[in-house]
Amino acid sequence: MLNDSILTLITFVPTAGAVVVALLPRKGRVIPAFTLLVTLVTFVLSLHLPAHFDYARHGFQFEVNLPWIAHPAIRYHLGIDGLSLWLVLLTTFLGPVGVLVSWRAIETRTKEFYFFFLLQQTAMIGVFISLDLFLYYGFWELSLVPMAILIAMFGRERGPRAALKFFVYTFLPSAFLLVAILWLYAKTGTFEFVQLQSLIASGGFAPEALWWASLGFLVAFAVKVPVFPLHGWLANVIEEAPIAMAMVVAGKLGLYSIFRFNLGLFPEQARAIAPLMIALAVIGLLYGALVALAQTDMRRLVAFAILSNLSFCTLGIFCFAVGGLNGAVYQTINEGLTGSALLVMISFLYERYGSFDMTRYGGVAAKLPMLATLWVVTTLALVGLPLFNGFVGEFLVLSGSFPVHPSWVAAATTGVILSVAYMLWMAQRIFYGQPSPLVANRVPFDLGAREHLTLWPMVLLMAAMGVASPYWIKGIESGVMQFPAITRSAGVTGDRQSAAEAVRTPAPSQTADAVAGGAR
C-alpha cells in the first residue's frame, strides 16, 4: 500500500538521490539536473498526502510504526496530522526551487553541494513526520550538519564563521533538549509522542521537573526559530549562506517543534510561560522591523524582516486561541514561501549586478520589468495586502490573539505598518528612481526560462493561498484542534474571550471562511 510507505518514500528518496549524486561524474550539469529530478519526484510523491488526507479524522495519518531498536525501546514511527501536512509540502515544494536557484550560483564542487542539499531535505522532512522522540531528535540534529557544511563551503567570504556560529548556537541548546528527552524516557520508558502525551496529561510527574523539561524543549526550539534574544545567528547566516540554504534555515522547524512538543506535551507549562513568550515575540517583531529599516544590505534586511515575521508566528502560538494558532501555522508557511521568493529574486539580482548593497541600485525596473513586477507582488504579499497569503495569516493571528492580549497585539500591529515601510522602501530604492551607475552601465536580460520557472509557482501559490485559504486552513485546523492546550482553554476560563472561542469551536472552518470572505 502506498499509504503505508509514502512517508518513508518522501523522506528517503532524497537520501537515495544523495548517494547517487556521490557516484555521478562531475560533468556538465548532470548533477544539478539529477538533483532537480529527485526533488521533483519527492514533491510529486508528497502530493499524495493532501490528496488522501482525511480531514475529518483526528490523530495521525499515513502512520508507519516499526520496532527499530529493542532496548532502549526505539521505534521507527512516522505520521502526519493537519499541523505537519502543509509543512512537509512546503519543504518538498522548496526542494526544486532550491535546485533551480543554485543552478547558476553554484558552479564549482556541485557534487558536494547537491549531496548535502539532498541530505538536508531528508533531515527537514524527517523532523516534521517523526513521532518517536529519538527519531525526531535524530533528524533535528542531522538537519544542522548539511546546513552548516553548505554555509561554510558555499557561503560568501565569512561563510565559515557564520556556519560555526549557527552550529554552536543551535547545537548547545540541543544538549538540554536531549537531557529532557532522556529524562522523559527514564521516567516513562517510552519515546513515543502519543504515549508520552497521555502519560503527562494523566499526571504523576513532579510539576517542577516537568517545568524544567519543558524549558529544555523550549530553549532549543526558540533558538532555532529564532525568538528575540536568541536570534544572534540569523542575520549572519542569511547574509552568508547560499540562497538555497538561507531559504530554509529559519522558521518552520523551530515553530513546528514548539507547536508539537511545547503545546502538545507540556500544555500547562506552555501556558504559564506564554506571557513571557508573547512579550519576547512582540519585542522581536518591532526590533526586527526597526533594524530592517536601517539596513543597506538586502540580505541583512531580509534577515531582520524574517525575524520580525517569525515573531509574529510565535505571538500567534502563545496566545492559545484557535484563530491565532491557525494563523501562526499559516504564517509559518507564508514566511517560508515569501521569504524564499524574496531571497531567490535577490539572488537573481546579484547574478546580474554582483552586489547586495541597495545603495548601489536604482531604476532597475526599467531594465528588468518582469523581475520588478514579481518583486512588487512578493513585497505586497509579505506586507499583508488582501488577496495574498500574508493577509490571511496576519489577520488570523491578530484577530485571534487580540481578545486575549489586546495591548501586546496592538503593539504588534505597529510592526505590520513598519513592515510596509521597509519592504516598500527597499523596492523603491532598488527598482525605481534614476538608474544608478551600476545599473546604467550594464545591459542585462530580463528573467530567463529557468528563472520564470523558479518564481512563478511561488507567486501563484501566494495568490492562491490568499484567495482560497480555507483549503489550507481546514487541514491546519484539524491539527490545531487536537491540542490539549486549546481544548482545555474553552472549558476552564469563562470570560469574554473564551466565550468567543467557544462559539468558534464547534464550526472550525468559520474563521477561515470569514477571512476568505474578507479577502474577496
Added chain:
Amino acid sequence: MNQTASALRILPEIILTIAGIAVMLVDAMLGKASSRKPLGWLAVLGALAALAASLWQYQLPAGTAYFGVVQTDAFSVFFHVLIAGIVLASLLITLDAVTDTTEGLGELFALILFGAVGMMLMTSAVELLLVFIALEISSISTYIMAGYRRKTAKSPESALKYFLLGSFATAFFLYGIALVFGATGTTRIDDIAAVLAKSVGAGQAPALLFVGLAMIFIGLGFKVSAAPFHVWTPDVYEGAPSPVVALMSTAPKVAAFAVLLRIVYGAFPLLHAHWVPVLWWLAVLSMTIGNLGALRQRNVKRLLAYSSIAHAGYLLVAFTALSADGIAAASFYAVSYAAMNVGIFAVISHAGGYDDRLTLIEDYRGLAYRSPLLGGAMAFFLISLIGIPFTGGFFGKFYVFAAALHSGLIWLTIIGLANSGIAAFYYLRVATAVYSRPAESSPVHTVPRPSLALLFALFLTAVTTLWLGIVPGNVLARAQTAAQTYPSVNAAAAASPVAQQ
C-alpha cells in the same frame, strides 16, 4: 576442564603470538635491502585470524581455564572481537603510512601484535596477577612504539615520559593488588567478591581494602587517561607516530576499561557506595578538563588527545550508572569510540604521513579540496565525535546518558551533555579548516594517493561508525548480553539506591 578446551579459551592470543613470532623470524631472514611491507600483510593475516577466532569464541560455553585465571564469557569475547578489530585497522593504517626505509619495520608490526596479546588477555583475565602481567605486556610494547621515530626530538621524549609515568602507574596498580590481597586473602576476582559478601555483610570492610582499591583506580585511571591522571596523553600522542597513536589511543584504553569494569562490578559491587562517587568525580573532571583543554589546542594530535580524555569521561559516566544498562553502554561506547578514533587517525596518518608533515589545524586547510575522499572521511569522523545522530558517536553517547539518567544521575547527565556541546567547538574548528579554501600563501601539502590498505581501514571504520549509528541493534544486544556477566549489579543497585550527587 581438559587441556584442549583451555587452549581454545585463549585462541586469539595464541594466534597473535604465533603471528608475531612469525613476523620476527621472517624479518630476520629477509635481506637488508628487501622491502618489509609484506611483513605487514603477514601481521594483517594474523589479526584477521585472531578476529575470526574471537568471533568463533562466541560459541564457547562460558567458563574458566588454566586453574581459573582466564575466563571466556560474553563480556571478554565482546572485547576480544573489538580489540582484534582495532589491531586489524591499525595494522592497515601502519602499512599505509610507512615506507620501505622506515626503521625497524618488522619489529613494529611484531610489537603491535604482541601488544594486542596483552590487551586481549587483560579482558579475559579474572585473576588480578594475570591482569597485571597482561597489562605489562601491553604497556611495554606501547612504550616502545611511542618512541619509534627515534630521529625526532619529540618522539623519544614522549616515549620516556610515557614509560616513567606508566611504570609508576603500574606500580600503583600492583601495590593496590597487594593491599587487596592483604585485606581479603585472595587475588581472584570472584573470590574477592565472595569474601566481601561475608565481611561487608557482617558490617565491616577493612580500611586496607579502600587504600588498595584507590591504588587500583590510580593505575587504571592512568591507563585510560582519565583526569587527573591524564597529563601524559597530549605529549605522547604528539610525539608518537600517527598510526601508532591510532592503536594506543584505543586498544589499550578499551582493555583497561574492560579491566576496570571487571574489577568494580566483578570484585567490588558491594562497595559501590564508596567507589561510585570517586568515579563520578573522575568522569566530571575528565569530561571538563578534556574538553576545555582541547579548546586551546592548535595541534591536531594534541587536540585529539584531549578529546580522548573527554571521551574517557563519557565512558566513566556509564560506570557510575550502576546498572546492567550502564555496563552495556560502556561496552557499546568503547566500540563506537574505537571506530571513530581509529578512523580519524587513519586520515591523519595518511595526510600527515609517518613523520607528521601536518601538525597544526591550519595545515589541514583545504584537505577536502586536495582529496575529497580524505576530507569527507575526516569530516565524517569529526561529526561522529561531536555526536551527531545516525553515527556511532551519537548512539554511544545517547545510550550512556540514558543509562545515567535512568539511575537518577541528572547532574552528571547535564554536565556531560553541556560538555558535548563545548566539544562541538573544537571539532568544528578542524572540520571548518578541512573544508576551507587553502590560503594562497600557504605551502602546498600534497596528499599521496590512498593505498589499498588505507581504503580498507577507512572502509572498516567508517562502515562500523555508520552501522553503529543506524542499526546498532546487533552490537547493542551483544553488549547487553555481556553485561549479564555481572548478575550482582542489579541486585546491588536494588539493595541500596545509587549515591545521588
